[in-house]
Amino acid sequence: MSTTDPQMPDQTPEPTPGQTPVGRSARGSAKKKPSWGYEILLVFPLIALLNAAASPLFSAALSDRLPAVLEFDEPTTITLAGVDLAVEGSSTLAIPVADLSSWAIGQFIAAKAIWTIGLLIVTWFASRAVSEVVRGRPFSDSVARGLAGVSWALVVTGIVYVIAQVPADNLVIRDLGLRDAAISNSVTLDMTYLWIGAVILSELLRRAVRRGREVQDELEGVI
Numbered sequence: 001m002s003t004t005d006p007q008m009p010d011q012t013p014e015p016t017p018g019q020t021p022v023g024r025s026a027r028g029s030a031k032k033k034p035s036w037g038y039e040i041l042l043v044f045p046l047i048a049l050l051n052a053a054a055s056p057l058f059s060a061a062l063s064d065r066l067p068a069v070l071e072f073d074e075p076t077t078i079t080l081a082g083v084d085l086a087v088e089g090s091s092t093l094a095i096p097v098a099d100l101s102s103w104a105i106g107q108f109i110a111a112k113a114i115w116t117i118g119l120l121i122v123t124w125f126a127s128r129a130v131s132e133v134v135r136g137r138p139f140s141d142s143v144a145r146g147l148a149g150v151s152w153a154l155v156v157t158g159i160v161y162v163i164a165q166v167p168a169d170n171l172v173i174r175d176l177g178l179r180d181a182a183i184s185n186s187v188t189l190d191m192t193y194l195w196i197g198a199v200i201l202s203e204l205l206r207r208a209v210r211r212g213r214e215v216q217d218e219l220e221g222v223i
Helices: 022-031 037-063 102-134 141-175 189-219
Strands: 065-080 083-096
Touching: 037 102, 065 102, 065 141, 102 141, 141 189
Parallel strands: none
Antiparallel strands: 065 083
16 A cells, blocks of 8 residues: 655646646636627717607607708798797707698608617617627627628618608698798708718728638738
8 A cells, every 4th residue: 555755745737937727717718708898888879869869759749749850941931839930941840749640740750760770770780790899809700790780771771761751751841831932851961971971881891891801811820
């Protein structure tokens, strides 16, 4: 029977400098949680955009007035709830719901709902892309798919929103008796340029990520 000499030193090998024990590394990686702090930055622009999109819905429900944005090409005097108003340029009119037809109200609410849903979809795709970048994978396929989703969601939302909003504004103009006035709908050139710029930017970012992935694959094993 063999016995262990208490004077013998421990034979367990010590880790070399710069080397992390395997068990400790595995436990550390298991406990490490993915960082998602930067994703919350998407909440702030989302709140501002949702406020612009959803505030007309709350206003119509709570105050019985529909805030419609119309573009007056020249000074115009209109009457709302028995009050004469002088308006010019881009103006937000708090129109009493009683002065509008059910068709105009329904069309207006549908347009704002489309905008709100589209913004939520765009934010969801953007959060997926940001999540991958924060985890240190800026050229992964998930980032490219997320940016592609952002691009397509912007395109579809913009087109469907215009199809719904322009008739809504025309119905509001008709119900206010302003057909003969020099007036345009709320889909302005500034909004159109902003939408086109957002679509182009998201597509450029997607192509940059795809190209970065190709370069990464080409250099794999070289460096």
